Amino acid sequence: MATDSALPSSVISRLRVRYAETDQMGVVYHANYLVWMEIGRTDYCRACGYAYRAMEAAGLRLVVAEARVRYLSPARYDDDIHLTTRLLALRSRQVVFGYDIRRATDDTLLATGETTHLPTNHAGRIIRLPADIHAALSTGPTGQAA
Template identity: 75%
Template structure:
């Protein structure tokens, strides 16, 4: 499982309700776990999502891409590795890897792209303070504007 200074790692344990009758995780739950990773990433940068919303900023999902490599099963311990891979004034992209901790199997990779909006859904520029906070862990080789 790769770890670096640009990543935030979030532990997750698969709950029974997240699986089908065969004990395999339902595919949409990986997006929920990506949200956990994204929220933890923002918090680790000093930009807790609750505070962003209180300040009138929303990060709406504009695109999501998920690639399934292997299934997770009931009661697996997983880790969600989240990195910020693109930061622009009007767009933010996060990348994710979800791993099973017991055997180091990579289960899922994915990305989500977000647009900053005001509470009425109008696209706005990220405030400079939020850009600076998120950029503090920006993955090397990825830029912003």
């Protein structure tokens, strides 16, 4: 497991709220925050040098075992969103990501979240995280300012 002092830096994903992501009140529908966290996770892994597609091609799936979102302020259509993704824990059979979602124009914290993932094989059996993927995530994002 990575300790707090050894955790790699974060990755920032930039998004713009699309009209289709809002409800009748003009507020981003709550489930879209989970979709955004998936974007952040994918960007984080890619920045570590291991794209999700490559993981899946190698037979690895990172299944979501738990997801948590705390909604603090609404995002609205056309807001410029900055999603910060960081690794919270890395174990042989578990990966935990943390997220902060902010409106870029005023830096308002809109939501925070966390997802816990279990590495599985193509048959859905929990496995140890392959050493090369563990090493890539342990090293953290490259070429990205924290």
